Amino acid sequence: xxxxxxxxxxxxxxxxxxxxxxxSAMQLDLNKYKGAVFLECAKQSGELSFDWGNKITxxxxxxxxxxLLAVLNNKAANMKLFxxxxxxxxxxxxxxxxxxxxxxKGQYGYLVRVSQQxxxxxxxxxxxxxxxxxxxxxxxxxxxxxxxxxx
Numbered sequence: 001x002x003x004x005x006x007x008x009x010x011x012x013x014x015x016x017x018x019x020x021x022x023x024s025a026m027q028l029d030l031n032k033y034k035g036a037v038f039l040e041c042a043k044q045s046g047e048l049s050f051d052w053g054n055k056i057t058x059x060x061x062x063x064x065x066x067x068l069l070a071v072l073n074n075k076a077a078n079m080k081l082f083x084x085x086x087x088x089x090x091x092x093x094x095x096x097x098x099x100x101x102x103x104x105k106g107q108y109g110y111l112v113r114v115s116q117q118x119x120x121x122x123x124x125x126x127x128x129x130x131x132x133x134x135x136x137x138x139x140x141x142x143x144x145x146x147x148x149x150x151x
Contacts, residue, residue: 004143006039007042009029009030009032011027011028011029011030012027012028012029012136012140013025013026013027013031014026014027014046014127014129014133015050015068015070016127016128017044017047017048017050018044020045021044021045021046021047021062022043022128023043024041024042024043024044024050024125024127025026025041025043025044025050025127026040026041026042026112026127027039028039028124028137028140028141028145029035029040030140030143030144031105032144032148033058034083035061035062035070035148036059036060036062036148037058037059037060037140037141037144038057038058038060039057039058039060039101039114040052040055040056040057040058041055041112041114041125041127042054042055042056042125043125048082048103053113054123056099056114056115056116056123056125057099058083058099058101058114059083059085060081060101062144062148064081064101064113064144065141065144065145067079068103068137068141069138069141069142071103071105071110072103072104072110072134072137072138072141077105078102078103078104078105079101079102079103079104080100080101081099081101081102081104082099082100083098083100084097084098084099084100085098085099095118095119095120096116096117096118097117097118097119099114099115099116099117100112100113100114100115100116100118101113102114106128108130108131108133108135109129109130109131109134110129110130110131111126111127111128112126112127112128112138113125113126116128116132121139
């Protein structure tokens with residue numbers, strides 16, 4: 001059987017469900033044509049399901065990625081990004097006032113917090129990331145920079 005290898009890298013996903021259905025999930029997806037990594041987070045909606053229809057998406061530029069890597073490489077304790085996607089005049093960001101992404105190093109891994117303010121209110125999601133998962137995220141982000149810049 002001849003398998004075709006996709007030119008598009010697979011997203012890296014982390015799922016953290018719990019018994020009270022208050023867990024969360026996130027994925028990082030490199031889009032080399034847009035020169036960015038897209039971070040998507042969703043709240044748990046059932047025993048093993050997540051509400052991807054109401055996800056929060058944050059487009060990470062190469063500058064944003066460098067700030068994330070500073071925390072992941074223990075050069076900074078935390079970082080916070082503030083984005084106003086409505087300024088880009090994209091159809092997908094209609095009604096979105098701002099996105100905030102925070103990453104902080106804890107005693108046992110990292111905490112990722114994303115929030116999105118829309119015309120309807122604020123949606124916030126947080127997810128814990130273990131040191132092992134953070135290592136994979138760090139590799140993905142470094143490779144994203146190499147891919148986008150052709151290094």
